[in-house]
Amino acid sequence: MRSPLVELFLLLARRFPIPGAYSSNVGIWLKFEVVLLFRTITPNGVTVRSESMPGRRKQRAHIKFTLNGEQTEVAFAPHKTLLEVVREDLGLTGTKHGCELGECGVCTVLVDGQPVLSCLFLGLDAEGRDVTTIEGMAEGGQLHPLQETFADLGAAQCGYCTPAFLLVAKELLEKNVNASREEIKEALAGNLCRCTGYIKIYEAVEWAAARMRGEHTEPAHESIYGFDV
Numbered sequence: 001m002r003s004p005l006v007e008l009f010l011l012l013a014r015r016f017p018i019p020g021a022y023s024s025n026v027g028i029w030l031k032f033e034v035v036l037l038f039r040t041i042t043p044n045g046v047t048v049r050s051e052s053m054p055g056r057r058k059q060r061a062h063i064k065f066t067l068n069g070e071q072t073e074v075a076f077a078p079h080k081t082l083l084e085v086v087r088e089d090l091g092l093t094g095t096k097h098g099c100e101l102g103e104c105g106v107c108t109v110l111v112d113g114q115p116v117l118s119c120l121f122l123g124l125d126a127e128g129r130d131v132t133t134i135e136g137m138a139e140g141g142q143l144h145p146l147q148e149t150f151a152d153l154g155a156a157q158c159g160y161c162t163p164a165f166l167l168v169a170k171e172l173l174e175k176n177v178n179a180s181r182e183e184i185k186e187a188l189a190g191n192l193c194r195c196t197g198y199i200k201i202y203e204a205v206e207w208a209a210a211r212m213r214g215e216h217t218e219p220a221h222e223s224i225y226g227f228d229v
């Protein structure tokens, strides 16, 4: 039996959830503090258990969700972000760790098909959701057209930003395979690249879109070989 105060909190939390994506770190810490305070059930219904370890007690949250098309269960410290859960507890290191402030975009994954900054998304909030990371982009050993055009056009140099660009572009082209250069720029505006520059990336997205539309186009000669001097 929960106390009336806990019931009131759960009611308010369900009625006015703190958005997980693109929210501030304040929101994450607020939720974490609430988890610690009530210890048992978080607003989205995830159970957090205390586990006794030799000499200490440790809290673990257990969630079930779909990860890259597969039903997945994972236990982790309840304060962890989705970025940390995916990389540290599930071993999928394709999602990159950057600023942790919601500014660089390298940690982007898709949650229910929408781009989400996983450094600002509490792992607990993945309960019951459908999460796609870069490891889930190729299907049946076949690269996604975006992966092919990024590779063919040299739209990645160090590659650190690339998984996030690919996932954001995938969501864009699924929504609008005829996206204009301006729409591509707008969709990718939250992702930073320190080495390639953005033109190759935009061209790679346009080329992938053309392939997805069934058109057999090639990028301009200069895009691949540069200008003759």
Ligand code: FES
Pocket: 096, 097, 098, 099, 100, 101, 102, 103, 104, 105, 106, 107, 108, 117, 118, 119, 120
């Ligand atoms: S690491 Fe998430 S936005 Fe930079």
Ligand code: FES
Pocket: 155, 156, 157, 158, 159, 160, 161, 162, 192, 193, 194, 195, 196
């Ligand atoms: S390819 Fe190096 S940061 Fe984008």
